[in-house]
Amino acid sequence: MFQTKETQTEVTENSPIDIENATQLESLEKRCERSSLHEDDTDVDGNGGGSVDGNGGGSAERHVKATDVPLYRALRPLIVSMKIFGLFHEPTLQSLVAVKGPFIADADHGNRGRSWKIGCGFGCLYHLFVTCCLWVYFLRYIPGFWNFDTELELYLKIVYGTWMFQCSCNATIIYLACRRVSKLPKFLLHWHLFCDGTKMRAINDRLDKKYLRKKSLVLSVACLILIFVNIAATGYVSLSPNIPDNVQVFASPWRSYKVALGLLFFHAYSTAAWLFPVIFFIVVSLAIIKQFEKLFRDFSDDITRNDGYAKEIEEFRLWHLHLCEAVAIVDDIFSSLTFIAYLTNIPLAIFLLYQVLFLRLDSAVPFIMHCYWILCNTANVALISWFSAELNDQAHSLLRIAHFVRIRDPANDLRFQMYMLVSKLTGPAVGISASGLVVVTKGLILTVVGVFATYFTLLIQFEMQ
Template identity: 30%
Template structure:
């Protein structure tokens, strides 16, 4: 059996492979990320039994986690989710009266709502069979389907970004926790206002401060790790489209003006990858939509406070932190999502360069189907199905924010 893979130096053919090739599950490849999210209480293994596709002997020798452990993990996540919504409700009740610290209360309350919504979306995606479980099953089936094995094309799963991405998520989470710790216990001029804003409507007792610090760990994870979750999944999907494009380009060059006979198998892989994008988008569209709405609000409100609010150095520093955090989360989420769209449509130039010498009617139909798939509905992640996330969307969003920022400056000067 010949197996064609993508190497750093190009496309390579490897022979003398066993007839049955064992592939690790994508869940195994994503283990650092998924374990991190489990610790933070925003992810648990899907409720259905694991469906491994020809697992390796090493993996098969390991017993699956017992049912009671999965139940404890799920109960832990739902407990964290309940606490996140309780914390938002507590802060929402104490949002008013209108005084000097109202802007700070608005920022913290909207941020807590954002964290609770993120956790709810991911936990619902873990619970529903048609979301993450369906994606894992579909992705693993790509390596065992008759079309994949018959064609001889095996695309290695590129997951080099999982460990660095998970480490970056923990770093940013710890920075956010440390920043709030300094504000609460650093005896700064603004510390009393922040303590009152975070403990409202209850008295600012030591136990209430500790309770908020513990919850802040989970809230920070629910704010940062959904971005990492989207970014890593997007990089994996982008890598698969790019590998497919390299093989398609190679086969077109080898055909030398004729129709490449491998096009039906390559089209099959492409449609399967597009279906994987559609499945994972069932969850990501809500994460991206909530991210755009709340982080844009956070950035705009923080920008307003920087220009029209207090001139205290510490207050400005905190507003800059919120502004930078909101902008950074939007940029990372949108850029990684737009990369999926660009990679999925990057094969279009190769399709137009396919030779049609001695082409048959059936081959021409395959070519038209391939072309129709890429020129039809845009392939990529969406924001609540309103629009596909592309680089043009990010540019438009940046232009709107800059217009808003300079209008604030103009009114301030006037």
């Protein structure tokens, strides 16, 4: 990618502009070579910075573990809670990480067998076992759709079956994210090298670990409370003798109270699979959003201090570019989660609201159940949509002040750097997509609300006719 000295000698005969660009690329390469894996400029084994292979070039190989990444340690309360329910295992990072300039080399597939043996410990097998159990828990429910006594029982089975399908998909998404090198391991490495621990720039942007640890702890406790409440409510509704019909819905295709009591254990894991992946996405999004906000503040302060001129424009552009790359990796992890949330929760919310308004619910218990489910489905979509849209908004926030930057000498490299920065800001939307189909923005949220209102209006019209 970078030009050598021989190439630069040949370029000398061409134009001074090419000479300047080659010099800048060589300078950038030297700064990239000083990239550090740790905040204290030492590697994991306690050795000083420098190339492990002893070549002194732009290539460095270092041993990296997930626990060496500050972001991973900041998310420890949430990760521990997810491990308890078999929804997370230690991601297998590359045993040797090759760094060339501003890029992470491709995964060393030659060490895949060894990495697989090391990674498939108890946590990985437990995660895989829970994921398979959740799918079995969902598949046992399918025969019950052909065996129902009342119309309300069929409707409840549709709602409950769709919810279990979403839980199984969430658990699978997190398992693949931890297992595949191109997903969570790649994100942790990229974040640690270029978004938090890099020495490429003089700007000191460190991760607010206390803030993320506090958020992780609070949200984890909230999830545990919701799991307990959901299990208690489901147990009361399904096992109460005063509501005999609900045991047929919960324990389908069986109708035994003993079976329903045993299924409450799996129901707890399903509830955790419904909650924790969304919370994990929220906390990761918060970490990136905070970095974008710090980038915006530092960029504004730099312009203010220099009377409208930006002296560190190249450093800010690279900082923004690495954060956008982190967003792209997160999108590769959670785009399926967003798609499943839209695919299941929006139709369910419309379906449940229709039942509340037009079906004759015999008692207060079914009415409260339906209202509770509507609230949960709406909150699930709202949280995912809002943080995805906020991530997109922060990724393009520099555009609000980029056009105010003054260029002292139009012939130098600052104008070229500004063109590249503005091109990135005005280019394709940066953010979380729904399975790669559309990026979630605030405009898309308004569209989803309009779709919800439109389809609900159509249902009302059909009912009136």
